Each structure stands twice: as structure tokens, then as C-alpha cells.
Amino acid sequence: xATTTDPLATTxxxxxxxxxxxxxxxxxxxxxxxxxxxFGLYQGINALIGLHGxxxxxxPWKPFLWEMSSVIVILALIxxxxxxxxxxxxxxxxxxxxxxxxxxxxxxxxxVHTTGMVLIRKLVYAWAGESYLFGNILVEWIYELQKDLxxxxxxxxxxxxxxxxxxxxxxxxxxQQLATELSEARLRHLTAQIDPHFLFNALNAISNRMxxxxxxxxxxxxxxxxxxxxxxxxxxxxxVPLGRELGWLRGYAAMxxxxxxxxxxxxxxxxxxxxxxxxxxxxxxxxxxxALRHGLKDGxxxxxxxxxxxxxxxxxSVSDDGIGLPEKPLERGTGLSNISRRLELLFPHSxxxxxxxxxxxxxxxxxxxxxxx
Amino acid sequence: xxxxxxxVDDEPPARSKLVRFIAELGDFRVAAEASSVEEAIAAVxxxxxxxxxxxxxxxxxxxxxxxxxxxxxxxxxIVFTTAYSEYAVKAFELQALDYLLKPFDRDRFxxxxxxxxxxxxxxxxxxxxxxxxxxxxxxxxxxxxANQILVREADxxxxxSVDSIxxxxxxxxxxxxxxxxxxxxxxxxLTSFIAQLDANEFxxxxxxxxxxxxFIAELRPMFHGDYELVLRDGQTxxxxxxxxxxxxxxxxxxx
Numbered sequence: 188x189a190t191t192t193d194p195l196a197t198t199x200x201x202x203x204x205x206x207x208x209x210x211x212x213x214x215x216x217x218x219x220x221x222x223x224x225x226f227g228l229y230q231g232i233n234a235l236i237g238l239h240g241x242x243x244x245x246x247p248w249k250p251f252l253w254e255m256s257s258v259i260v261i262l263a264l265i266x267x268x269x270x271x272x273x274x275x276x277x278x279x280x281x282x283x284x285x286x287x288x289x290x291x292x293x294x295x296x297x298x299v300h301t302t303g304m305v306l307i308r309k310l311v312y313a314w315a316g317e318s319y320l321f322g323n324i325l326v327e328w329i330y331e332l333q334k335d336l337x338x339x340x341x342x343x344x345x346x347x348x349x350x351x352x353x354x355x356x357x358x359x360x361x362x363q364q365l366a367t368e369l370s371e372a373r374l375r376h377l378t379a380q381i382d383p384h385f386l387f388n389a390l391n392a393i394s395n396r397m398x399x400x401x402x403x404x405x406x407x408x409x410x411x412x413x414x415x416x417x418x419x420x421x422x423x424x425x426x427v428p429l430g431r432e433l434g435w436l437r438g439y440a441a442m443x444x445x446x447x448x449x450x451x452x453x454x455x456x457x458x459x460x461x462x463x464x465x466x467x468x469x470x471x472x473x474x475x476x477x478a479l480r481h482g483l484k485d486g487x488x489x490x491x492x493x494x495x496x497x498x499x500x501x502x503x504s505v506s507d508d509g510i511g512l513p514e515k516p517l518e519r520g521t522g523l524s525n526i527s528r529r530l531e532l533l534f535p536h537s538x539x540x541x542x543x544x545x546x547x548x549x550x551x552x553x554x555x556x557x558x559x560x
Numbered sequence: 561x562x563x564x565x566x567x568v569d570d571e572p573p574a575r576s577k578l579v580r581f582i583a584e585l586g587d588f589r590v591a592a593e594a595s596s597v598e599e600a601i602a603a604v605x606x607x608x609x610x611x612x613x614x615x616x617x618x619x620x621x622x623x624x625x626x627x628x629x630x631x632x633x634x635x636x637x638i639v640f641t642t643a644y645s646e647y648a649v650k651a652f653e654l655q656a657l658d659y660l661l662k663p664f665d666r667d668r669f670x671x672x673x674x675x676x677x678x679x680x681x682x683x684x685x686x687x688x689x690x691x692x693x694x695x696x697x698x699x700x701x702x703x704x705x706a707n708q709i710l711v712r713e714a715d716x717x718x719x720x721s722v723d724s725i726x727x728x729x730x731x732x733x734x735x736x737x738x739x740x741x742x743x744x745x746x747x748x749x750l751t752s753f754i755a756q757l758d759a760n761e762f763x764x765x766x767x768x769x770x771x772x773x774x775f776i777a778e779l780r781p782m783f784h785g786d787y788e789l790v791l792r793d794g795q796t797x798x799x800x801x802x803x804x805x806x807x808x809x810x811x812x813x814x815x
Contacts, residue, residue: 384617387643391663392573398580446571450595485596485619486570510620 223262227255256307260300261338268296268342277343289343297335301328365532369425372469372525386411392446407445410438422468425533429494429501430462432471436492439472443479452489461496464558467533473522474505474552482509482550501558508549516542516552523552530556563680564591566607568600568626569615569641574662578613578641581669588673597621601629609636610680613660616642624699627692632752635689637679639672651698655691656805687802689751690764694806697759705758711737711744720744726775727791728753730768738793763807765789769797773811 231251238250275288305321312319321327389411396404417435433455440453471492478490493504517524523542530538538556545551565588569575575593582588588611592603597618604612604626614623623640630636640652640659652659658675660668679688696702708719724739730750737744737753746753754762754770764770771791778790779799787799804812 383644387662388571388574391577391643392571394663394665395573395577395580399576446573448572450570450572481620483619485621487595 219262223259224255226262227251227258230254230258252308252311256304256311257300259307260303263303264296264299265342268292268339269346272343272346277347289339293336293339294332296339297328297332300335301331304331361532365425365529366423368525368529368532369423369468372473372522372529375473375522375525388446389442392442396445403445407442410441413438414442425467426465427468428462429457429464429466432466432468433457433462433494436471436475439475440492447486450487451483454489454491455494456492457494458496461494461501464496464501464560466501466558467529467556470526470529470554471503471505473526474503474554477522478505478507478509478550478552481513482507482511496558497555499557499560500555502553502555504551504553506545506549506551508545511544511548512542512550512552526554530554561587563588563610563676564607565589565611565613566592566594566600566603566609566636567613568594568603568618568623569613570595570618571615574615574641578669581666584666585673587677597625597629600626604630604634604636608634611676612636612638614638614640616640616645616648622699624696624702627696628703631755632749635685635692635751637676637685637688638692639676648699651695654698655695657688657691657695684767686751686764686767687800687806690803690806693755693764694759705761706756709737709746709756711746713744722757725757725762725772726793727769727771727795728757728762729770741793760808763811765799765803765807766797771797773808776811779807779812 228251231254234250234254235247238245271288271292275285277285277289279285305319308319389407393404393407393411396407414435417438436455440455444451444453471494475490475492482488482490488508490505490507493502495502495504517527527540530540534556538554540554541552543551543553565578565582567575567578567582567590569578572595575595579590579593582590591607591609594600594603595618600612600614600618603609612626614626616623618625623642627638638657640648640657641662642648642659643662649659649661658672658679660672679685705722707722709722709725711718711720720737720739725737726740727738728750729736729738731745733747734745735748735750735753737746750764750768750770754764757770760773762770762772763776771789775792776789777792780788780790780796782788782798785801785804787804789797789799791797799807
């Protein structure tokens with residue numbers, strides 16, 4: 188019974204956040220108190236009307252007192268119930284433990300509720316010069332207990348429903364953000380691949396290679412084809428097999444190594460047997476492209492990509508001997524900031540993304556995230 | 561007689577392609593190759609080539625940095641090469657400078673070589689230098705023009721405000737700088753001297769003369785399509801067809 192979503196939502200917040208004590212004083216409380224009073228009045232009117240013929244036997248304030256005293260105690264106890272519920276959630280396991288804890292909770296709730304309620308009534312009656320009689324204590328208490336059990340579990344049920352609703356909504360929001368970030372990454376990838384500079388220089392390198400080694404030129408054409416195909420691919424999946432990511436990387440590396448033959452060393456090292464692991468799409472590419480674009484001076488240098496599995500985590504590391512990273516590598520709008528946001532959305536609190544520098548010059552970008560086998 | 565060429569590109573295959581095409585010609589040889597701005601400047605200084613094949617995108621730098629670095633030292637004929645550069649290609653076309661878009665084939669290369677031969681056969685290439693100077697003025701991110709110039713005379717040295725300069729003429733190993741009715745002699749070549757002036761303010765109108773735009777008073781047609789330029793101080797300069805074509809449209813229309 189005694190539930191309205193708004194104060195419940197407020198108290199749910201209070202209870203479920205790792206809330207410091209002062210949070211109990213936040214502005215939701217006057218509203219909560221007001222609702223308590225209104226609800227008590229509403230119940231009082233109902234009780235008054237419910238007295239029918241017996242109405243003349245009681246002063247009209249009495250039904251209000253009975254209901255108000257009950258409502259006040261219940262609403263004062265709700266935050267405590269919610270606190271208990273965050274410790275031992277009703278959907279937690281072992282189920283028997285949750286059930287026993289909350290049965291005990293309900294009984295305790297009922298004892299405190301009945302006692303508190305009767306105390307308030309006795310006090311007010313005494314103040315009005317009358318005496319309040321509870322009747323047969325055992326009967327009355329059992330009567331209150333069955334009502335309180337219902338109240339207690341209704342409160343738990345609504346708490347559970349609100350929490351589930353919030354989790355679902357947050358999940359949907361996250362999925363939406365992820366889709367946005369991924370499409371941004373795809374757009375970047377597309378523009379990097381079909382970057383006219385990349386394309387025309389690759390064609391020029393092929394047109395030269397033809398005169399030296401027709402098979403090598405042939406390979407370059409098929410690699411360029413693969414890269415363009417990957418760029419045109421319209422696939423929305425968030426996770427792809429590592430092998431697919433590496434396929435792109437190897438093609439790109441081969442093309443760059445041809446364009447900067449004798450000037451650029453491009454090493455790729457991958458632990459064996461991990462190519463079927465599912466990894467986020469387009470995570471490695473922006474880092475590699477960034478390293479080549481800003482890291483290498485006039486196309487001279489080396490770049491090394493390592494992909495390792497450490498326990499249940501996958502580690503990527505991209506190092507170069509170029510000019511080093513900018514001061515704020517995660518500034519919005521860069522490919523690196525997009526990676527950081529996607530990692531945060533995909534693996535909140537269980538990923539790492541670090542930027543380092545190498546001696547005497549160069550940069551290392553490392554990242555890790557959990558993989559399921 | 562054989563012309564020498566320097567090839568500047570950060571991508572080895574792009575260089576080898578030009579090396580191969582040039583090797584097939586009888587009258588050109590490759591004097592040096594370079595893959596960066598510094599290497600390019602050093603190569604041109606060491607070999608003083610007739611032609612410079614210059615890539616626009618040199619890693620994180622630009623081929624225009626090479627042109628800047630050569631100011632006052634050497635002025636080879638430049639053929640720009642680029643894979644893609646919207647604004648540069650537009651600027652090349654505007655200044656009628658030669659360029660090769662990558663990837664190019666032998667036919668396109670040979671057409672460019674024809675133009676290069678014709679340009680190299682001209683005894684006076686100062687108008688091509690002027691085209692390059694105007695080009696640089698249009699490329700964003702270039703160093704700003706000077707606003708004062710150091711003048712050393714027999715007994716003193718002082719800064720001359722560029723705003724006061726009306727025209728500049730070559731005189732042997734010196735340039736005559738005409739400023740507010742006075743003439744200052746500075747040891748320099750005209751090409752090198754005007755490189756530091758704003759190409760939109762000062763126009764080279766002759767192998768030996770550059771004038772401030774608003775110091776031109778009149779354009780008078782002469783025989784054979786040549787013109788005479790009358791300046792505000794009454795001085796007249798002959799203006800050849802090649803230089804007339806270089807006058808900005810706005811000025812040609814005004815006169």
C-alpha cells in the first residue's frame with residue numbers, strides 16, 4: 188500500500204548510491220514528508236467514511252489519528268527497508284538467504300510499526316485526556332502483521348521494479364551511445380582509407396612497382412582492393428573476430444611498407460591462436476593511422492604493433508620512433524578520444540588506455556580490455 | 561647539352577618512377593634525390609639543378625617549405641607533383657605553373673617535359689619566378705611578409721619601412737629601393753629581395769623591376785602587343801606580353 192513512486196525514487200537513490208550521510212538531508216525530504224501527511228489524511232477520510240453508523244461513537248479526529256499514526260511510521264521505515272534491500276537484494280542468491288532475511292525484516296517492520304503506531308495513539312489520546320485501548324494484544328498484533336507483510340513485500344516489489352527499469356534504460360542509453368561512437372569510428376576509418384592522398388599515392392606506388400616486379404604489383408592491387416572493400420563494408424556489429432581486424436592491419440601495413448620501401452619498418456606481432464577472439468571493431472586502426480600520420484617524420488621510421496593475450500585480457504600496443512604524442516592525445520574530435528569513449532562504454536572500469544613516450548623519441552599507445560573465450 | 565633535375569618525394573616508389581622516366585630521355589639527368597625538406601634544400605644548393613620535381617606533401621611538412629628555403633639561393637624551374645591537394649592544384653592553375661598529378665603515365669610526363677624544355681630554352685625566366693612567388697602568397701600558412709627591411713649604407717645601417725617603398729629595380733649586384741623619393745642601394749638580387757615582400761602588394765613587372773600595385777598610374781599599349789607601364793612618379797617601364805599576363809585581373813581592368 189503505502190507507496191508513491193516519487194519519494195520512493197528519491198529514497199531509492201539515497202539507498203542505492205554509496206551515499207554520504209548528508210544526502211539524507213537533500214531537498215526530496217520536505218516533499219516526502221508532505222506526501223506522508225497527505226496520504227495519512229486520505230486514509231483518515233476513508234476510515235471516517237468507513238465507520239458508517241458507528242461514526243457518532245467517535246470524535247472525527249480519531250480515525251485521522253489512527254491512520255496518520257500508521258502512515259507516518261510506515262513511511263519513516265521505508266528508507267530503512269530500502270537500505271536493507273540494497274544489502275540483501277530480493278533477487279540475490281542464495282534465494283533462501285534473501286527470503287529469510289526479508290521475512291525477518293518484515294516481522295521486525297511489523298513489530299516496530301505496530302508498537303510505534305500504538306505509542307503515538309496512546310500519547311495523543313493522553314494529551315486529549317482520553318485513554319487509547321489496543322484491545323487483545325496478540326489478536327491485534329497478528330491482524331497488523333498480516334497487513335504489514337503485504338506492505339513490506341509491496342515496497343520490495345516496487346523497489347525491484349524501479350531498479351530493473353533503470354538498469355534497462357541505462358543499458359539502452361549505453362547501446363545508443365555505443366552505436367553513435369562506432370559510427371563515428373567507421374566514418375573516420377572510411378575517410379582514412381579513401382583519403383585521396385592514401386589512394387592516389389598507393390596507385391602511384393603500384394604504377395611504379397609494375398615496372399620492377401609484376402607479381403608484387405599484383406599483390407599491391409589486391410591489398411588495396413581489400414582495404415577499399417573493408418572501408419565500404421556496412422556491418423554494424425560491435426565485436427568482430429580479431430582475425431578480421433588484423434586482416435585490415437596487415438593489408439594496410441603492406442601498402443605503407445611498399446610506399447615507404449626501405450624507409451619504414453612495420454612489424455606486427457600477434458600471439459598465436461587468438462584470432463577468433465571477439466574484439467571491438469576498429470580499435471587498432473585509428474592508433475596505427477595516427478602513429479603513421481603524426482609519428483613518423485617524412486616517412487622514415489619504424490612502427491610496431493603487438494597483440495597479446497594475458498589471462499582473460501587482450502593487450503594492444505602500438506609503438507613508433509616518431510615525434511611523440513601531442514600534449515592532450517584525448518582531445519575531443521581525434522580518433523584516440525573516440526577509442527577511449529568506446530572502451531568506456533563497452534568495458535566500464537575493466538579496460539585500460541595509456542599513452543607513453545619512448546627514449547630518445549617516439550610514442551607508445553597501449554590498451555587492454557577483457558575478452559571472453 | 562643536358563639539363564639536370566632534382567627529385568623530391570618522401571615515397572621511394574614515386575621517386576623511382578621519375579628516375580626511370582627521366583633516364584629514358586636523352587637531354588635530362590637526375591642530379592640528386594631527396595625525401596625531406598632539409599635534404600631537398602641541401603640537394604638543390606649542392607647541384608643547382610635546372611628542374612626541381614617537388615612533391616607537395618612531404619610527411620608532416622610541405623613542398624612549399626622547400627621553395628621558401630631556396631629563396632635567394634637558387635631558382636630552378638619547379639614542376640610540382642602531388643597525389644591530391646585541392647588548393648594547391650587550383651593555385652598552380654591560376655599561376656600557370658607546371659604540375660603532375662599522381663599517378664601519371666609516360667605520356668603525361670612527356671607533355672610536361674615538352675613544357676619544361678620550352679621554359680628552359682627561354683633566356684629570361686624571371687616571370688616563372690614571379691609565378692612561384694605569387695603561388696606562395698596564395699598558400700595558407702606561409703610566413704608573413706616583412707614590414708621593415710635592413711638597409712646598410714656606407715656609414716650607417718637602419719630599418720626601412722616597407723610601406724614607404726614604391727618600386728625596386730635591379731642594378732648589377734645591387735637593388736635600388738625607391739622609397740619616398742630617395743634611392744637606397746642594397747646588395748641583393750631582385751628575385752631574392754622581393755621574396756620578402758607581399759606578392760599581392762608588390763608586382764614584378766619586368767626582369768629588372770618590381771613596383772607597388774597602387775604606384776602604377778597607367779598602362780599604355782605599344783607595338784607587337786607589348787605595353788608601357790607609367791608610374792606615379794612619371795617613370796615608364798616596358799611591360800612584355802609575358803609580364804602583362806601576370807598582372808592581376810583587378811589591375812588590368814582598372815587601367
